[in-house]
Amino acid sequence: MTYLAKPKFHHPGLPKNELGYTHRDYEGTVSTLCAGCGHDSITGAIIQACFELAIEPHRVAKISGIGCSSKTPTYFLGNSHGFNSVHGRMPSVLTGANLANRDLIYLGVSGDGDSASIGLGQFAHCLRRGVNMTYIVENNGVYGLTKGQFSATADRGSKSKRGVTNTDNSIDMVAMALQLGASFVARSFSGDKEQLVPIIKAAIAHQGAAFIDVISPCVAFNNHAGSTKSFDFVREHNEAVNRLDFISTRMPIGLQQEPGTVEIVEQHDGSRIALRKLDADYEVHDRAAALGFLQHHAAKGQIVTGLLFVEKEAQDLHAHLDTVEEPLNKLGEKELCPGSAVLGQINAGLR
Amino acid sequence: MKSTDISDPQYFHKVVDCQYACPAHTPVPEYIRLIAHGRYDDAYMINWQSNVFPGILGRTCDRPCEPACRRGRVEAEPVAICRLKRVAADFKDDITARLPKPAQRKNGKKVALVGGGPASLTVARDLAPLGYECVVFDGDHKAGGMIRSQIPKFRLPDSVIDEETGYILHLGVEFRGGTRIDSMKKLLAENFDAIFVGTGAPRGRDLDIPGRKEAAANIHIGIDWLSSVSFGHISKIGKRVIVLGGGNTAMDCCRSARRLGGDDVQVVVRSGFEEMKASPWEKEDAQHEGIPIHNYLVPKEFTHENGKLTGITFEKVKAEFDAKGRRKLVSAGEPDQHFPCDDVLVAVGQENAFPWIERDCGIEFGDWDMPKVDAVTFRSTHPKVFFGGDAAFGPKNIIWAVAHGHEAAVSIDKMLNGEDIADRPLPAVEVVSQKMGIHEWSYDNAIEPDHRYKVPLRDKAIALKDIKAEVELGFDVDLALKEAGRCLNCDIQTVFAAQLCIECDACVDICPMDCITFTPNADEKELRQHLKAPALNLTQDLYVQDGLKTGRVMVKDEDVCLHCGLCAERCPTGAWDMQKYLLEMTHAGTSCRPPRRSAA
Numbered sequence: 001m002t003y004l005a006k007p008k009f010h011h012p013g014l015p016k017n018e019l020g021y022t023h024r025d026y027e028g029t030v031s032t033l034c035a036g037c038g039h040d041s042i043t044g045a046i047i048q049a050c051f052e053l054a055i056e057p058h059r060v061a062k063i064s065g066i067g068c069s070s071k072t073p074t075y076f077l078g079n080s081h082g083f084n085s086v087h088g089r090m091p092s093v094l095t096g097a098n099l100a101n102r103d104l105i106y107l108g109v110s111g112d113g114d115s116a117s118i119g120l121g122q123f124a125h126c127l128r129r130g131v132n133m134t135y136i137v138e139n140n141g142v143y144g145l146t147k148g149q150f151s152a153t154a155d156r157g158s159k160s161k162r163g164v165t166n167t168d169n170s171i172d173m174v175a176m177a178l179q180l181g182a183s184f185v186a187r188s189f190s191g192d193k194e195q196l197v198p199i200i201k202a203a204i205a206h207q208g209a210a211f212i213d214v215i216s217p218c219v220a221f222n223n224h225a226g227s228t229k230s231f232d233f234v235r236e237h238n239e240a241v242n243r244l245d246f247i248s249t250r251m252p253i254g255l256q257q258e259p260g261t262v263e264i265v266e267q268h269d270g271s272r273i274a275l276r277k278l279d280a281d282y283e284v285h286d287r288a289a290a291l292g293f294l295q296h297h298a299a300k301g302q303i304v305t306g307l308l309f310v311e312k313e314a315q316d317l318h319a320h321l322d323t324v325e326e327p328l329n330k331l332g333e334k335e336l337c338p339g340s341a342v343l344g345q346i347n348a349g350l351r
Numbered sequence: 352m353k354s355t356d357i358s359d360p361q362y363f364h365k366v367v368d369c370q371y372a373c374p375a376h377t378p379v380p381e382y383i384r385l386i387a388h389g390r391y392d393d394a395y396m397i398n399w400q401s402n403v404f405p406g407i408l409g410r411t412c413d414r415p416c417e418p419a420c421r422r423g424r425v426e427a428e429p430v431a432i433c434r435l436k437r438v439a440a441d442f443k444d445d446i447t448a449r450l451p452k453p454a455q456r457k458n459g460k461k462v463a464l465v466g467g468g469p470a471s472l473t474v475a476r477d478l479a480p481l482g483y484e485c486v487v488f489d490g491d492h493k494a495g496g497m498i499r500s501q502i503p504k505f506r507l508p509d510s511v512i513d514e515e516t517g518y519i520l521h522l523g524v525e526f527r528g529g530t531r532i533d534s535m536k537k538l539l540a541e542n543f544d545a546i547f548v549g550t551g552a553p554r555g556r557d558l559d560i561p562g563r564k565e566a567a568a569n570i571h572i573g574i575d576w577l578s579s580v581s582f583g584h585i586s587k588i589g590k591r592v593i594v595l596g597g598g599n600t601a602m603d604c605c606r607s608a609r610r611l612g613g614d615d616v617q618v619v620v621r622s623g624f625e626e627m628k629a630s631p632w633e634k635e636d637a638q639h640e641g642i643p644i645h646n647y648l649v650p651k652e653f654t655h656e657n658g659k660l661t662g663i664t665f666e667k668v669k670a671e672f673d674a675k676g677r678r679k680l681v682s683a684g685e686p687d688q689h690f691p692c693d694d695v696l697v698a699v700g701q702e703n704a705f706p707w708i709e710r711d712c713g714i715e716f717g718d719w720d721m722p723k724v725d726a727v728t729f730r731s732t733h734p735k736v737f738f739g740g741d742a743a744f745g746p747k748n749i750i751w752a753v754a755h756g757h758e759a760a761v762s763i764d765k766m767l768n769g770e771d772i773a774d775r776p777l778p779a780v781e782v783v784s785q786k787m788g789i790h791e792w793s794y795d796n797a798i799e800p801d802h803r804y805k806v807p808l809r810d811k812a813i814a815l816k817d818i819k820a821e822v823e824l825g826f827d828v829d830l831a832l833k834e835a836g837r838c839l840n841c842d843i844q845t846v847f848a849a850q851l852c853i854e855c856d857a858c859v860d861i862c863p864m865d866c867i868t869f870t871p872n873a874d875e876k877e878l879r880q881h882l883k884a885p886a887l888n889l890t891q892d893l894y895v896q897d898g899l900k901t902g903r904v905m906v907k908d909e910d911v912c913l914h915c916g917l918c919a920e921r922c923p924t925g926a927w928d929m930q931k932y933l934l935e936m937t938h939a940g941t942s943c944r945p946p947r948r949s950a951a
Contacts (some may be wrong), residue, residue, distance in 0.1 A: 003790045007798040007863045007915055009425050011884040014865065024863075036855040036923025044860035170942040190852060219855065235901065255411045 002150075006030050007111035023051040028078040033068055038190035038216030039138045043075045045193050046107070046136075050077060053248060061097055062107045064117060065090040068145055069216075070141035077107075080167030088119025091126030091135075095317070098131050101327040102318050105204060106133035110269065113143050116152040116171045123173075127180040127209050132316035134203040135182075135211045137173055140218040141229035148221030159226030173296065174308060177211040178291050183314035184210035185290070189234050190217065194243075199275075199307060201246040203273040208314035215303065228301075239297055241282040241306040245274040265310055275307060279336045284310055352895045352904070354414070354873050357846065360780045363932040365892060367842045369432055374754035376616050376778070376883070377401040379416055379432055380842040387835035388436055393445050396554065399446075401936065404472050404498075405509040409437025410823065411502055413599075413630060413748040418661055419758075420671045421839050423886075425864070425911050428839045429801040431826075432828075438831040446799035451480035453523030458482035460767045462541040464531050468496020470549030470740025472519050473756025477939040479522040487524060490531035494520060497551050497741075498749065500578035501600070502673065506818045511762030511873050535708040535913030545735050545763045548708075548722075552741035556700040558595065566695075568615070573604045573841035580607050580818070589693025591615045591789050592919045593663055595650055596698035597627035602634065604696040605642045608820040618644045619663070619690065621671060621680060636822070640815065649680065651687060653695065662691035666916045678942070701746045717881075721745065726758035728772045729759040737762060757938050764939035765856075774935035785929045786919070792929060794840050796916045804834045834891060844932045847900035847905055851926035858918035858927055859883065864911045867918060872897065872904045882908055 006027070010262035026047040029153055031040050050060070057079035064070035073082050081104070085093040094108045108126075115123045115137050139313040141154040148161055152171045177185045184206040186260040195212065202260070203210035215234050217223045224231045228237075249270040265273040265284070275284060283289050290309045297304045324331070355362060365371050369379040371806045380396060385394035394732055398405035406710045412433050420429030427771045460483050467489030475485040493499060494516040511910070520526050538546060555572035557563070563570060564902065569589065574597065579585040589753035592613040594605040597620035608616045618637065620627055624646045627634065648665035655661055667685040670678050703721055708714055713733040717723045722731050724738045731738055740752030762772040785793045807824045808814070825835060859867050866886035872878075878893060879886040886893060886908035894907040918928040 004797055004915070004917060004920065005919065006861065007913055008800055009798065009863055009913060011865045012425070013884050013913055015884075032862075034923065035921045036857045037855070038855065040860055040921075041856040044856065162751075191855065191856065217855070219853075223853070231855060232900070257737060 003032070012139060017051055017054040020054065020302055021051065021053050023047055023052075023114040026051050026057065026077055028073070030073040031072070031075045032070065034220045036219040036220070037068070038140060038214075039069055039191040040075070041070050042136065042138050042196070042214050042216055043072050043274075045190075045196040045200055047076045048193065048197050048206065052197070053201055054287045059103070059105055060107060062103045062109060063090050063094045063097065063110075063249045064109040067111040067114045067115035068140075068218075069109060070114055072138065073107075073109050073263065079104065088114050088117070090114065091119065091122040092129075094133055095126055097133050098133065098317065099323075100329045102132070102323070103327045104280065105226070106131070107204075108133050108136050109134040109137070112137060112139045112141060112151045112153040112173075117171055117271060119287045120152075120171075124176070124180055127177055127182045127211060128183065129211045129317050130315060130320065132184065132207055132318070133201065133209060134206075135199075137211075137213050138216045139173065139229070140216045140224040140229070142224055144218045144221055146261060147321050148218070155228040156203050159224075161221050161224050163226070172294065174211070174213045175291060175294055176307055178212075178287055181209075182309075183209040183311035185305075185309040186211070186307045187213045187215070187303070189215050189305060191235065191251070192230055192238075192305075193316035195240065195305065198244045198246040201248075202244060202267070202271070202307065204246070205246070205267055205269055206310070206314065207268040208311065208316045226332050234303060235305050237301055240303040241293075241304060241308065242275070242284070243278060244307055245276075256312040268314060273307065277308070284308070285312055352878060353895065354479055354897050354904075355892070355894050357604050357757065357894075360778055360934060360947070362892070364778075364783075366844060366933050367932065367934070368419040368421050369416035370842070372404075372415045373434055375402045375757065376750045376934065377934065378933055380838055380840050381933060382439060382833050383430070383432070383838040384840070386435055386831055388797070389721045391439050392441040392449070395443040395446055396449055398436055398439060399450075399518070400938075402478055402750060402754065403756075404469060404515050404749065404754045405436050406440035406515050407507060408749060409433060409440050410437075410507050410511070411498075412436070412750050413439070415750070417703060421841055421911070422837055423841075423931065425913065426800060426802065429738055431803055431806070431834050434806050434823075434826055434837060435831060438826050439826050441853055442828065442831075447518075448796055450521060450717060453521070454480055454482040456482060457484055460484065460544045461542065462763060463488065463538060463541070463546045465538070465546065466496055466550035466740075466742070467494040467497060467528070468549055468551055468740060468752065469489065470742070470752040470756045470759075471496070471547060472549050472765070473753045474549070475524045475828060476522065477760035478521045479524045479914070483765065484650070485524045485547075487526045488528070488530045488532050488878075489528055492528040494528070496549070499604070500581050501574050503577065503603050504601070505606070505610065505817075505822050506812065508819070508821050516582055533707045533713065536712050539735070543735070547738065547759055547763065548654075548736065548742050549739045549740045549756070550705075550742045552701040552703045552746040554702045554704040555697070556702055558628060558650060558697050558699055560650055560652055562655050565658060566653045566655040566659075569660035569693060570695045570697060573600045573696050574697055574701060577603055577607060578855055585611070587611055588613050588907065591692040592617070592694045592696065593690055593692040594618045594696045594698060594941060595663075595791055596620065596700070597622060597629055598700070599629045599633050600635045600701070601696075601698035602629045604698050606638055606640055607642055607736050607818060608696060609642060610815055611666065613694075616642050617690065617874050618646050618648050619650070619665065620644065621668070621775045647680070647683070648688065654689065660693065660695065663687050663695065673894050701741075703742060703745060721783060727758070727775060729755055730762055730772065734766075749768070756935065760939040761937070761943045764943060768799075768944055770944055775945040778937055779935045779941065779942070781931075781933040782844075782846075784856065785916075785930050785931055790920065792916055794843050794929075794931070795836065796843075796914070798839065798915050800914050801833070801837050803837065804830050842932050843914050843929050845894075845907065845912065845914070845916075845918060846930045847907070847930050848926050848928070849895070849896045849905065851924045852899055852905065853924055853926075854899060854901055855902070855923060857921040859922065861917045861921040863915065863917065864913055864944065866912045868905045868906045869899070869901075870906060879904055880908060883907070886910060901933060
């Protein structure tokens with residue numbers, strides 16, 4: 001961690017977005033995580049993504065649980081809404097907030113302990129319901145706050161810093177998210193912002209449950225030989241299926257590339273994702289094939305990254321429930337309590 | 352781009368913008384830190400070693416360091432480096448015990464120094480402690496040269512000049528005041544082993560326009576008039592005074608006239624106000640004293656009646672630029688303007704003059720009747736004769752004279768030890784890590800926006816009454832501490848070790864100025880466009896290191912780095928370190944001569 005505040009000076013030539021903000025305006029307070037923590041890079045990527053999307057900070061709600069990863073919302077979007085909830089309970093708080101005010105952009109930030117152990121049930125149900133959110137798991141494979149025990153995502157056979165081998169099977173959260181019906185599933189690496197930033201942008205624009213698993217090396221407890229979540233291991237075994245450029249609704253498509261190499265995926269809000277395929281056979285709209293591809297490569301010790309699945313016609317919880325367009329929290333007493341006559345009608349309809 | 356070779360002392364030297372811009376290469380951040388710590392003696396001694404006249408320069412330096420200062424690129428104004436130097440001089444204790452002692456044994460070599468100004472005194476300061484017998488000749492009775500004769504006392508009191516020239520004369524230097532050298536041949540005939548000419552640029556340029564002769568009694572050459580004022584020969588001037596010229600001498604003239612009875616003093620310049628040669632702060636000082644500056648007026652004629660000056664007629668001009676961007680002043684087509692006045696001070700430039708050097712004594716003269724002087728060794732075409740200060744390459748300023756003096760002293764010392772004087776000594780360089788603990792650095796790196804502090808001035812009404820009352824009062828201890836805190840410590844270098852880097856991006860994310868980028872290598876032009884923030888200041892280098900595992904390179908744009916050390920603080924592997932880079936110029940003495948090869 002750092003005791004110094006980051007100086008307020010910024011580069012005189014820093015670009016500004018449509019709102020007139022620089023990326024510095026999307027920062028929070030200085031990180032208190034260990035120096036070099038992968039989570040800080042993810043923080044940097046979220047800042048960059050929100051800056052590039054020209055998001056108004058007051059339109060974002062960042063919600064987290066407990067753990068190193070769940071501390072990070074303090075370090076980005078200092079002018080946004082935040083809720084640091086109970087361990088593993090970020091998904092319920094996020095679901096509730098989303099139901100009450102569907103107008104905000106929901107950013108759920110969690111870790112492998114928070115989401116794959118204590119909060120596994122919450123994780124599952126939140127995705128299953130299709131809450132419109134971006135759910136980021138900062139996955140380092142260890143419990144960093146309690147000094148480096150294996151977490152549920154640590155690979156079987158990988159070694160702890162003290163040399164102990166993990167004998168438990170690991171939970172692959174990407175595979176789970178695919179099975180649970182998430183409509184946008186991606187995996188990336190904290191050490192590769194070129195890949196991560198567009199994925200976050202596309203996920204934020206996605207109108208549905210977007211899940212991103214970000215491998216994020218723990219420099220203190222999981223960045224040694226024998227770890228499968230270290231900088232070196234991830235770089236050596238990274239199998240990226242595609243690279244993407246995110247094209248917001250405001251930008252025209254400028255890409256004129258050979259057919260077959262770039263696939264344009266249109267999203268519900270009108271934004272587009274230009275996918276540059278690295279693996280020619282990979283089909284980004286095929287949930288079952290994605291699962292197979294994932295498991296096939298995992299067995300070879302490879303880490304598949306990129307945008308792994310996106311549903312063509314995504315729907316979210318509000319669509320399922322057929323709620324009104326107006327956020328519930330903006331409805332007045334009159335709309336919410338239409339009176340005993342209406343209640344009588346409803347009761348009559350149920351008899 | 353190739354990996355930057357940081358073992359080349361020039362690389363990090365250039366990052367310390369102030370020190371690099373200083374002709375004498377004074378280690379500025381080092382002494383500013385000492386001032387912040389209240390160690391004024393130490394701060395003074397660093398200055399004294401490097402620029403010889405800290406108290407004088409702290410009031411009068413042309414400060415090439417300040418426009419170079421990095422603070423000026425990240426905030427509105429640079430650190431007040433010059434006035435902090437004065438703080439060291441003002442608040443120091445008696446430092447005489449720390450000065451070199453006169454040489455116990457003379458080495459038998461005699462050096463003549465012509466002119467008692469900053470260049471000659473610097474040569475004497477460097478050579479006398481080594482055992483050289485130094486003799487300084489000057490037409491005036493006291494040492495200092497133009498420092499004493501041309502700089503008004505309200506900017507630089509005599510006591511400061513006496514003190515700092517005294518430190519040098521007490522090193523066993525012989526000062527022959529009131530002895531004007533009028534023949535180089537005669538001097539060469541005396542048995543000096545080397546001669547240094549530091550006679551300045553003593554001739555003020557005149558203005559030959561109609562009426563000059565007729566009204567001569569009230570038309571004065573600026574530098575001559577200033578020197579007469581300095582020595583008390585002149586104590587009055589007419590009520591209405593026009594100063595012609597836009598340099599620092601003109602500013603000194605108008606402010607002096609303001610104090611000697613000139614109620615209505617005006618400055619008139621040919622060119623535009625912005626192009627004036629005077630330093631911005633000197634123009635400000637003049638305007639602060641109620642002196643207007645009129646521009647784009649070319650003097651046409653001195654008007655006079657019955658042999659007495661009545662005023663000056665000017666032609667209004669405007670600037671026009673030709674295809675090559677060269678400026679030309681052409682008539683504005685307006686009626687001429689007449690400025691009535693009682694006295695005129697002509698400060699339109701200075702010239703060198705060497706009437707006392709016979710042209711057949713072995714010293715060749717070149718363009719503009721200037722001696723041919725080697726720009727590195729300062730030797731003329733006569734092997735024993737060296738030039739420095741304004742006498743070498745025309746009018747500059749005190750700090751250049753000091754820099755010339757140091758280099759000439761090195762040449763003389765090497766020559767009289769039988770060495771090749773073209774073989775110049777390297778600077779002494781020290782690089783030390785500043786890391787004290789996990790979050791502890793041995794320098795203050797908490798950097799905040801903080802605008803430049805103003806130096807308190809004496810009340811104008813009082814200052815204008817007494818030509819000897821110093822206008823600037825100098826920073827007090829409190830203000831000095833605040834101003835010193837604005838220094839970014841550019842000498843604390845960011846040093847990168849690629850073999851330790853795990854490319855975690857921590858430095859990239861934390862850098863407040865977006866200086867650091869990890870990227871595939873390219874040529875410099877392309878790299879400059881594709882960094883996290885574009886590196887458009889081409890005068891500032893890119894620090895490039897390869898050898899990373901991913902095959903990318905680390906590129907750091909030095910331009911607006913705050914030297915806050917957050918990159919090093921956030922680096923998990925110590926690939927970044929903050930290292931203090933102290934560069935000291937090598938002056939005359941054993942260290943300027945290469946060590947003799949031993950038999951082993």
